[in-house]
Amino acid sequence: MSQRIVVTGASSGIGAATVRRFTEIGWDTVAVARRADRLQQLADETGCLPVTCDITDEAQVAELATTVRETGGATGLVNNAGGAIGLDLVEEASNDEWRQMFEVNVIGLRSVTAAMLPILREGALRVECASILNLTSTAGLDAYKRGGGYNAAKFAAHAVTGALRLELAGEPIRVMELAPGLVQTEEFALNRMRGNADAAAGLKLYEDVQPLTATDVAHVLVGAFEQPPHVNQDLIVLRPVAQSSSFDVHKGPLKTR
Template sequence: MTAQDAPTTAARTAVITGASSGIGAATARQLAAAGFQVVVTARRKDRVEALAAELTAAGHRATAYPLDITDRAAVDAFAASLDRCDVLVNNAGGALGADPVATGDPEDWRRMYETNVIGTLHITQALLPALTAGGDGTVVVLSSTAGHGTYEGGAGYVAAKHAEHVLAETLRLEIVGTPVRVIEVAPGLVKTEEFATTRFRGDTEKAARVYAGVAEPLTADDVADTVTWAVTRPSHVNIDLLVVRPRAQASNTKLHREQ
């Protein structure tokens, strides 16, 4: 299939994982507005059903499917339920803790790896046949700048995101020549309603300190806009890696904070 023969977004389905809040929900809204039929998945049934209802009420095509991507049997059942899949946005993930290597909880590391890496592997494997069969598929991996640099107190999350980056990079090598492209979007400092709070186990004061003095961190909409732009490039154009940070952030360890 050539770029000219590729179906319009009106005939295409995008699956978004981790769509119950933050970047996932924002991406679902923007892809729906771009004309995709969106399938929103996450563990929180009430959240994804409310999002699908919101989008449907706005005149978009949306369905909800509660899903834990660490459960392979559930992922396979989900894949079998779809008529087609043209875009997969691997957004589900997250961070737990900010402990040094010497005292980090191995269970936190395990949970982060299971969600960020194995979960991404599960659903990508399950949907790759459909993405290929459609003749113009796109796999998006929402990694992080943590997957491209290190910082103190972040080793568990950094290790998981490095692995997710390598998964995307290796998949791109392995499926070159097929009608599926692999896009990695690596956000820097993004302020969402849950990410930092979850990382610090509900400690809102610690979460707030992550963004203290930063006038304009990225928003979920900023990242969703980036994903939507990358996905809607002509079929022959692949955005291998797009790093997006707020202007105040020069690296994982260099952040301008106003006094």
């Protein structure tokens, strides 16, 4: 029973940690992102197959599917590539930035899923049940002020996940969703602040709180893939203990009362 999982957004953060975790448990991975140098470093470290692909480019997604098929197929897919741009009021936001967020978090996820489904059907014959997991966010479950564009994109990714699960009913393909809260990764906040490191630091997101790490998320994510083939964890919401909701993060040490 050989498992082979395609992970998008594998050049940093949660995606890279996910590739590392799958490797630790002995599963093969195909690591997908735009930055070839970072993927190559991960390949040197883990033995994953690095594939450069911009998931917002349909021709590149078709090439990705061809590469996956020709190198051993796939039994699972993690749609992790994504992110946020800006913290703007709906009234003041940039349509171009909203389009970019939709392109990667929603349309790219759909393109990769559609291209991979025939390959996953073949993979399901090898391992009883193929798996798809979409990395959304608690931002896709609760709207927050200045989150409109990212909220809209992740709410859409959440909706696509639900529709896909209904559409694949009766097939041996589970469709899962992992919605993390506060996760400290090296690039998420930086990208959100359009590459401005001072502005990202100024958010003080991770100050006086122990956020989730990419490794924490990867362990839970890979655990969902390790469940018996009849078990589908539809929606996993994962937050640090200090974050009791999308709006409440306890700063300072945790103490019993």
